[in-house]
Amino acid sequence: MTYIRIKIKVKGLVQGVGFRPFVFNLARSLDLKGFVKNTSAGVVIEIEGKHAGVFLKRLRSEKPELSDVESIDVESIVKENPPRYGRDEFRIVESEDNGSITPVSPDISVCKDCLSELLDPPDRRYLYPFINCTNCGPRYSITRAIPYDRPNTTMLRFRMCHDCSREYHNPEDRRFHAQANSCPLCGPRLDFQSLTPVFKEDEGENPIYSAIKVLKAGGIVALKGLGGFHIACDAENADAVSLLRERKQRINKPFAIMAPDIDTVRGFCYVRDDEAQLMLSRRRPIVLLNKRPDCRLPEEVAPKNRCLGFMLPYTPLHHLLFFYPGEKGTPNFRCLVMTSGNLSEEPIIHENKAAMEGLAGIADAFLLHNRDIFMRVDDSVIRSNVFIRRSRGYVPEAIAIKENGPEVLGVGADLKNTFTLTRDFYAIPSQHIGDMGNFETLKFFEETLENLKKLYRINPVAIAYDMHPGYYSTRWAESQPLEGMRVQHHHAHVASVMAEAGFRNEVIGVVLDGSGYGTDGNIWGSEFLIADLKGFKRLCHFNYMALPGGEMAIREPWRIALGWLQEATGGDALRYIERVGFLNRYGEERIKNVLRLVELPEFTPYSSGAGRLFDAVAAITGIADTNTYEAEAATALESCAAEGITEDYPVDIKFADPMVVDFSFTLLRILEDMTSGTDRSIISARFHNTIITTIIRVVNKLHILTGIRDVVISGGVFQNLYIAERVFERLQVGGFRVHCNRRMPPNDANISLGQAYILRERLRQ
Numbered sequence: 001m002t003y004i005r006i007k008i009k010v011k012g013l014v015q016g017v018g019f020r021p022f023v024f025n026l027a028r029s030l031d032l033k034g035f036v037k038n039t040s041a042g043v044v045i046e047i048e049g050k051h052a053g054v055f056l057k058r059l060r061s062e063k064p065e066l067s068d069v070e071s072i073d074v075e076s077i078v079k080e081n082p083p084r085y086g087r088d089e090f091r092i093v094e095s096e097d098n099g100s101i102t103p104v105s106p107d108i109s110v111c112k113d114c115l116s117e118l119l120d121p122p123d124r125r126y127l128y129p130f131i132n133c134t135n136c137g138p139r140y141s142i143t144r145a146i147p148y149d150r151p152n153t154t155m156l157r158f159r160m161c162h163d164c165s166r167e168y169h170n171p172e173d174r175r176f177h178a179q180a181n182s183c184p185l186c187g188p189r190l191d192f193q194s195l196t197p198v199f200k201e202d203e204g205e206n207p208i209y210s211a212i213k214v215l216k217a218g219g220i221v222a223l224k225g226l227g228g229f230h231i232a233c234d235a236e237n238a239d240a241v242s243l244l245r246e247r248k249q250r251i252n253k254p255f256a257i258m259a260p261d262i263d264t265v266r267g268f269c270y271v272r273d274d275e276a277q278l279m280l281s282r283r284r285p286i287v288l289l290n291k292r293p294d295c296r297l298p299e300e301v302a303p304k305n306r307c308l309g310f311m312l313p314y315t316p317l318h319h320l321l322f323f324y325p326g327e328k329g330t331p332n333f334r335c336l337v338m339t340s341g342n343l344s345e346e347p348i349i350h351e352n353k354a355a356m357e358g359l360a361g362i363a364d365a366f367l368l369h370n371r372d373i374f375m376r377v378d379d380s381v382i383r384s385n386v387f388i389r390r391s392r393g394y395v396p397e398a399i400a401i402k403e404n405g406p407e408v409l410g411v412g413a414d415l416k417n418t419f420t421l422t423r424d425f426y427a428i429p430s431q432h433i434g435d436m437g438n439f440e441t442l443k444f445f446e447e448t449l450e451n452l453k454k455l456y457r458i459n460p461v462a463i464a465y466d467m468h469p470g471y472y473s474t475r476w477a478e479s480q481p482l483e484g485m486r487v488q489h490h491h492a493h494v495a496s497v498m499a500e501a502g503f504r505n506e507v508i509g510v511v512l513d514g515s516g517y518g519t520d521g522n523i524w525g526s527e528f529l530i531a532d533l534k535g536f537k538r539l540c541h542f543n544y545m546a547l548p549g550g551e552m553a554i555r556e557p558w559r560i561a562l563g564w565l566q567e568a569t570g571g572d573a574l575r576y577i578e579r580v581g582f583l584n585r586y587g588e589e590r591i592k593n594v595l596r597l598v599e600l601p602e603f604t605p606y607s608s609g610a611g612r613l614f615d616a617v618a619a620i621t622g623i624a625d626t627n628t629y630e631a632e633a634a635t636a637l638e639s640c641a642a643e644g645i646t647e648d649y650p651v652d653i654k655f656a657d658p659m660v661v662d663f664s665f666t667l668l669r670i671l672e673d674m675t676s677g678t679d680r681s682i683i684s685a686r687f688h689n690t691i692i693t694t695i696i697r698v699v700n701k702l703h704i705l706t707g708i709r710d711v712v713i714s715g716g717v718f719q720n721l722y723i724a725e726r727v728f729e730r731l732q733v734g735g736f737r738v739h740c741n742r743r744m745p746p747n748d749a750n751i752s753l754g755q756a757y758i759l760r761e762r763l764r765q
């Protein structure tokens with residue numbers, strides 16, 4: 001009798017997702033001998049027996065739900081008699097570490113099986129908030145090193161009890177090799193701590209119940225989650241939400257909310273099928289949904305915003321907050337605010353001690369536990385399939401890029417920052433790191449960088465960074481003992497899309513954002529470039545606008561509006577300020593001061609940032625006066641745009657090198673509309689249409705000049721769906737191939753990917 005022995009290598013997301021147990025059970029069911037093992041290059045399998053061929057076929061067609069197989073390579077086929085493995089059973093052998101690449105799984109929301117055990121009184125894990133299995137639970141956030149095995153995670157300190165250990169070693173069990181396996185006897189525990197006597201727990205009370213009591217009474221609870229702390233309160237209690245805003249000193253920035261199930265969400269917001277699917281997926285991001293007109297949540301949750309950011313429970317603890325003590329059907333809350341546990345612009349807190357200290361002024365009580373979070377990961381945020389933030393549930397997944405290339409690092413920009421490492425055919429973007437302007441964020445940046453370098457065994461040979469000399473990321477990069485390359489901000493935006501889409505030919509790049517340092521030292525941000533990976537030419541931009549008082553003007557956009565008014569009316573702004581209500585709102589004194597500032601170049605920088613134009617229109621129309629968080633005014637402007645409006649305002653495209661789009665006529669027409677009492681929702685729509693038409697016109701001109709049909713759109717403005725959807729559609733109808741960010745946000749979170757891709761290309765030459 002002849003035995004066939006096959007050696008197979010499986011690559012992709014195949015560790016920590018139940019792949020080895022799947023192989024094990026398949027092999028045993030076919031009476032095969034041999035072994036399976038995790039290596040840092042993927043999963044290696046050797047099988048021997050009559051049905052080896054059947055095995056290979058089924059390996060290709062079936063696979064565990066959470067895995068994402070990139071390749072299955074047969075390394076050798078040997079026919080042999082006598083067989084190598086004889087009577088041995090098929091085995092799972094110890095992991096081997098051979099130094100090459102494989103992804104670590106992102107964290108995964110609790111699965112159906114675990115959830116039903118969680119709420120099943122006879123089960124030994126009834127109400128146990130750390131229940132998990134091979135198909136669910138923490139991954140990236142607890143992993144210190146590869147391969148993903150228990151000693152390499154923060155579960156190391158918990159010794160499995162007899163029952164858990166039996167499950168862990170039983171190939172037929174759902175928890176076979178589940179690295180975070182635990183139970184109330186042997187695993188992590190909750191701990192409730194109250195800071196005020198008002199919210200004391202009763203003797204022997206379940207900590208979850210203590211937390212629920214605080215929330216029900218309108219209190220604020222800091223709870224340790226999967227990737228960091230959340231701060232929670234009852235989202236239907238307007239006083240609680242206001243109190244949280246006050247304590248967190250967060251004026252208007254929207255809070256994310258968690259609801260017990262999708263039907264509850266539908267009571268507040270419209271949910272399309274694809275959105276429901278995403279919310280219910282194991283990645284469980286926050287999804288921004290349009291409010292229903294009859295939505296009865298307090299306005300304080302997300303002031304002046306058309307959207308609410310909803311997510312569904314993703315840890316057993318979340319489910320228990322809603323369903324403790326386990327009666328299904330009557331949740332304790334319809335929705336809870338679940339905002340990141342951090343201090344204003346600092347990163348999310350992940351340690352008990354830091355939380356107790358840092359959040360003491362915000363939370364009334366703490367729901368802690370003793371499973372350490374090794375890597376912090378914030379919740380991911382998505383709006384209509386566009387990433388706003390890519391973190392938990394997605395990171396550290398690698399993005400496949402086309403050609404093989406060297407190991408480099410892109411350090412990103414300054415706000416909403418990420419970094420990106422590359423290796424072989426992969427780019428690995430970090431999770432959301434945040435705004436680089438403080439020490440804590442920089443520390444988080446360095447910790448995460450060290451971790452991802454280690455997990456992926458990447459040792460960058462060069463660093464790419466922004467041209468802005470004032471960015472913290474730039475200064476950090478320049479202090480590193482590595483070859484560096486400065487990459488222009490908007491060129492990096494374009495390249496991020498090229499990396500994702502995997503092409504390298506010349507494109508028309510349309511980048512609209514808040515600001516980025518230009519090659520001429522000016523602040524850019526409405527760029528029409530002809531670009532490839534080697535370089536770019538700026539062929540068109542929007543007219544520069546005065547920012548009277550610099551940063552101050554960005555926080556108070558009415559200042560920009562005033563400067564614009566002054567310019568568009570040929571120095572006659574004072575004639576109009578009453579009509580737009582500025583006189584009442586700001587007073588003559590302040591207005592005159594700002595107009596004086598405009599004349600002083602040392603106090604008034606100029607910017608072509610498209611975001612500033614949106615700011616100015618929001619201010620002129622009285623829709624928003626301030627930016628207490630990035631893009632607040634622009635978001636309010638989009639939120640109030642009426643549907644079904646097709647007209648736009650005139651613009652003047654000046655043909656020069658580069659071309660300049662002048663919006664003076666737009667402003668004059670907005671003023672006319674305001675005088676005639678046109679509703680501001682219509683003015684907003686007309687303004688949006690003006691931007692869209694301008695983009696289409698300019699792209700058409702650039703096409704005539706260059707013959708290029710590939711258009712890349714990127715930059716924070718494309719988070720504006722009114723604009724993004726219509727630009728995309730109209731360019732496609734016009735015969736263009738349109739490319740945009742699909743796996744990264746369009747905002748500055750993608751800068752690091754673009755930088756790394758450009759640098760990598762330079763080194764490949």
Ligand code: ZN
Nearest residue numbers: 111114133136
């Ligand atoms: Zn599970």
Ligand code: ZN
Nearest residue numbers: 161164183186
């Ligand atoms: Zn146990």
Ligand code: FE
Nearest residue numbers: 513515516748
């Ligand atoms: Fe940008």
